[in-house]
Amino acid sequence: MADDILTPEASDEREAGHYTLDGPFTRSVLEAVEAEDAERLAELLEPLHPADMADLLEQIEGWQRAALLHLYGGRLDGAVLSELDESLREEVIHLLPPDVLSEAVRELDSDDVVDLVEDLEGEQKTMILEALSASSRAAVEQALTYPEFSAGRLMQREIVRAPEHWRVGEAIDFLRTNPDSLPDQFYHVILVDPRMRAVGQVAIGKILSSRRGALLRDLTEEDFRTVPVDQDEGEVAYAFNQYHLISVPVVDEEKRVVGVITIDDAMVVMDEEHEEDILRLAGVGETRISDRVVDTTRRRLPWLAVNLATAILASLVIAQFEEVIAQVVALAVLMPIVASMGGNAGTQALTVAVRALATKDLTGSNVLRIVRREAAVGLINGVIFAVLMGAVGILWFGDIGIAYVISAAMVINMLMAGLAGILIPLLLDKAGVDPALASGTFVTTVTDVVGFFAFLGLAALWLL
Amino acid sequence: MADDILTPEASDEREAGHYTLDGPFTRSVLEAVEAEDAERLAELLEPLHPADMADLLEQIEGWQRAALLHLYGGRLDGAVLSELDESLREEVIHLLPPDVLSEAVRELDSDDVVDLVEDLEGEQKTMILEALSASSRAAVEQALTYPEFSAGRLMQREIVRAPEHWRVGEAIDFLRTNPDSLPDQFYHVILVDPRMRAVGQVAIGKILSSRRGALLRDLTEEDFRTVPVDQDEGEVAYAFNQYHLISVPVVDEEKRVVGVITIDDAMVVMDEEHEEDILRLAGVGETRISDRVVDTTRRRLPWLAVNLATAILASLVIAQFEEVIAQVVALAVLMPIVASMGGNAGTQALTVAVRALATKDLTGSNVLRIVRREAAVGLINGVIFAVLMGAVGILWFGDIGIAYVISAAMVINMLMAGLAGILIPLLLDKAGVDPALASGTFVTTVTDVVGFFAFLGLAALWLL
Known part of the structure; x- marks a missing residue:
């Protein structure tokens, strides 16, 4: 019943060509795990795409994960490891038998191995690197020398290139x-000059549909772009989306081709950047x-603490006007409205600004x-x-003075909300701080402080 | 100077292989427009990618757009139209000479034309359709029969297919x-059976690297997926991201191939869905x-109005306790803290829930x-x-009673915030409402009402 409520359309989606884990399926899996029925488990898990298998591992509890991998670990597709959420990788790698792990890792592309080992340390990292062939290991170790979140980490090192004078045949x-x-x-196919510098690229569809005698040079794409190996991966993803790129050569300082980034990797980065922004x-x-209670609590605590500090700041403003409130209690009733409206308007403005900054x-x-x-x-x-609030003030409290005060405070605070909502993200961006990270706190602090101060201050002036 | 502040790293980015519009460049363009120097303008605009040209048109004011297109409209690349923000398309199309428009439209792929005309009406739509060849027009009109935001609208109708028994040669x-x-x-290359049903697909890289005698059937990708023509584009984008797809055949009810969706289109959809969520x-x-003041105001007004209603609701709760506040004014000072902390904690929980629902x-x-x-x-x-707040209450007001009240209210409201933050998005999702759209208002209403009620109610019980 609970599953009916919470997985609407699960069956539609499966029909629609991709598989969503739903309650009944997961329950079958867990039943097979509990019965230690390895055969049934394999039957259920074999058809899963590695990405779905990773989702399944993320959605069950730690002890269920351990039991499942105990039964099924030997058959696990290596690709599951690179699909898995970083926070669970270490745990899962630890649960796999070493020979299974080696086997799994050898099947991965170099960029996936890099993605896998970059968050590991010590023994696990060594174990995975040792499982690779000497040439793969060298490639992975080379990739790890590039800065985190750079094009160098994202690229695959398998390059398809041809001398610029070649023909299709x-x-x-x-x-x-x-x-x-x-x-x-x-x-x-990337065309390179004798010094291995990228001079253009030819879509392989063009090669397929051209005569053997055609010069590759004559088939190159008009809009040719390369990515420097140290470019930030977010910038790379932006370029893919803006210019509808499919694959792009990555070049070093001498413009030599050192790798290739493909759009599917760029799409993953874009998705991660969006998630980061929204969170x-x-x-x-x-x-x-999939985080546990203690991790979740610890991750949310810092911003709640910051919020507490700003809320106390706003309370200090209110405290300056205790006398006024004691005389006109209606002020205490109405003051949250001014602050709340400012907070909302400010959040609207800052979200549009943060998004516009992200999309340039x-x-x-x-x-x-x-x-x-x-x-x-x-x-x-x-x-x-x-x-509107002036009218509410009159109707509710029958007091024209209160109506004046709340109206004036509302205009002041909404104007401040608009200005803070645009200027704070701009200034943070200029200062090199991600505006998504800190704008909200600053903006609502401004609208709370200004809202309470304007409302209570005007009340002190006009009503006493 | 202002430009220096607000376009940090502009020069870095250009160096890094993609072009960001910055203040000085835009100023040069506008100067050329003002001087009616068509030659200089062409020199500046010719190297721009259509996506950047569209950005430029979006970033300048309406009258500048008109003047620019008056001078440069004849040379405008048709692709700019499909890159342009929907809200500006009608305006720009209106500013282009009809023959330029026809020329521009004929160069577009069928999916781009669909994207262009689906938001137009009447005369403009007719004009564009008439500019197309008869076969293209039929294709576009057919695409428009599919529901908006469906795979049918997104796909291109140019299909590369081969009979399943063919060889590479x-x-x-x-x-x-x-x-x-x-x-x-x-x-x-999509393999089809005699009834044009998709049975598999072969990556063209595989075709290029295989011998002429190899059977296409033996080269098909293991993980073959198709998309039903009426599937929602958001689901399509999800599948591309989850399964690292590059291009997917779109099939009708009889499983016949009617089009192809490629990852670059899926990436655009994913970006749009993210933007929608975040906003x-x-x-x-x-x-x-690029919206004007009046449009922006009108679009933000509805949620501000909803927020006003919920803020008044919270005030009605406060109003029930006017007597208590009159006796202990410290309550007015502290009550926003409880509500604010609940609102923050609730927003954290609901954002994680909304995101997790979106990513399944x-x-x-x-x-x-x-x-x-x-x-x-x-x-x-x-x-x-x-x-923490108990300690603050004692230190600030020297009153252990107030400390008890705020502590108890804080626990109650934070617990409610966590529950509301997860349950409200789930219920909205179940009800078929986008949880990103309405969760925030509901959750903060709950935390405001519960926060004020718990704090003031407990104060009434314990302090009087």
């Missing part, structure tokens, strides 16, 4: 004689749904216009809600 | 004799940085465990901050 013959050296998937905006550190839609070209616009929007919404 | 010969019928980019979580409707990491398999975890996290953080 030569390229096809070369590919046919060396099929084992090719990466699993490739989309371009940071909510003041949540890197969190996984907010630049030097339009920043002044956008700041003016946010101020105008804040002012207009402020006036609209000032009129 | 036959496929290459076929492709070489029909190069003009091929799409710009393609990554697989909806902040209570911002579909907004663009929260399913029937683990929902009970996650609900229990959120309750536990809420309780633990509640106790931690109860102790």
Whole structure:
């Protein structure tokens, strides 16, 4: 019953060509685990895509994971390890028999191995590196010398390249004689000059559909881009999305090709960056749904502590006006409204700004216009809600003075919300701080402090 | 100077292989427009990628756009239209001379034309459809019969297919004799049975690197998936990301291939879905940085109005305790802290839940465990901050009673925040409402109401 409620459309989705884990399936798996029925378990798990298998491991509890891997570990596809959430990798690797682990790792592409070992330490890292062939190990160790989150970490080192003077026939013959050296998937043949510098690339569809005598040089894509090996992976993902790239050569300082990044890796990075943004905006550190209570608590605590500090700051503002409140208790009833409206308006403005900064839609070209616009929007919404709240004030408390106070405070705070919502992300960005991370706290601090101060301050001036 | 502040690293990024519009560049463009110097303008704009050209048009003001297109419209690349933000398309199309528009549209792939005309109406739509060749027009009109946001709208109709019994040599010969019928980019040859049903697909890299005599059937990818033509585009993007797909055949109800979706289109959809989530979580409707003041105001107003209603609701709770506040004004000072901490904790929990629902990491398999975890996290953080606030209460007001009240209220509200933060998104999802859209309002309403009620209610019980 609970499963009915919480996995709507599970059956639709399976029909639609991709498989979503649902309650009944997971229950069958766990029953097979409990019955120690290795055969039934294999029957259930064999058809799973490695990504779904990783999801399954993430969704069950630690002791269930251990029991499942005890029964099934020997058959685990190596690709599951690179699909698995980082927080669980160490645990799962620890649970696998060493020979299974070696076998699994040898099947992976170099970029996946890098992804796997970069978060491991000591014994586990050594064990995995030793499982690789000498050439793969050298490749992985080389990749690990590039900075974290750089193109160098993201790229695969298997490169399909051809001298710039080759013809289609030569390229096809070369590919046919060396099929084992090719990466699993490739989309371009990179043309290089004698010094191995990338000079262009040809889509392999173009090679397939051209005559053997055609020069590769004549088939190159018009819009040719390369990525420096130390570029941030977020910038790489942005470029893929902006320019509809499929695969891009990665070059070193001398413009020599050292690897290739493909769009599927860029898509994963984009997804991770989005997740980071959305969680940071909510003041949540890197969190996984699979985290345990203690990890989750620890990750959320810092921002709650910051919030407590800012809430106390706002209370200190209120404390300055205790006398006023003691005389007009209605102020205590209404004051949260002004702060709340400011907080909301500020959050709207800052979210649009954070997103626009991330997509490079907010630049030097339009920043002044956008700041003016946010101020105008804040002012207009402020006036609209000032009129509304003025009316509420009169109807509720029958006091025109209170209506004046709340209306004026509303206009002031909404204007401040708009300005803080755009200026704080801009300043944080300029200071090199991710605006998604800290804008929310700063903006709501401004709107709380300004909201309480304007409302209670005006009340002290006008009502006493 | 202002530009220096707001376009940090602009020069780095250009060096890094992709071009970011910055203040000085945009200023040069606008100067050329003002001087009506068409030659200089062309010199500046010619090297721009269509996506960057679209960004430029989005970042300048309406009258500047009109003047720029007046001078440069004749040379505009058709691809700019499909890169352009929907809100500006109509305006830009209106500014282009009809013959330029026809020329531009004829260069586009069928999926881009669909993307372009689906938001247009009347005269403009007719004009664009009439500019197409009869066959292209039929293709576009057919695509428009599929529901909005479906795979049918997203797919391109140019399909590269081969009979399942063909060999590599036959496929290459076929492709070489029909190069003009091929799409710009393609990554697989789809194998079809005599009834045109997809039975598998072969990566073209595999075709290139295999001998002419090899059977295509023996080269097919192990993990073969198709997408039903009416599947939601968000589900399609999810499948591409989860299973690292590059291109997927789209099939009708009889499993016949009707089109192909490629990963670059899926990446655009994923980006749009993320944007929608992030903006909806902040209570911002579909907004663009290029929107005018009046549109922005109108789009933000509804959620501010909802927030006003919930803020008034919270005030009504406070109003029940006016007498208590009149006697102990310290309560007015402290009460926003309880509400604010609950709101923050609730927002953390709901953001994690909304994200986990979007990535299908929260399913029937683990929902009970996650609900229990959120309750536990809420309780633990509640106790931690109860102790802290109890200490603050004693130090600040020297009153052990106030310390008890705020501590107890803090535990209650943080626990409620955790529960509301997970249960409200789940219930909204079950009800078919996007949890990103409405969770925030509901959760903060709960934490405000519970926070004020618990704090003031306990104060009424214990302090009077």
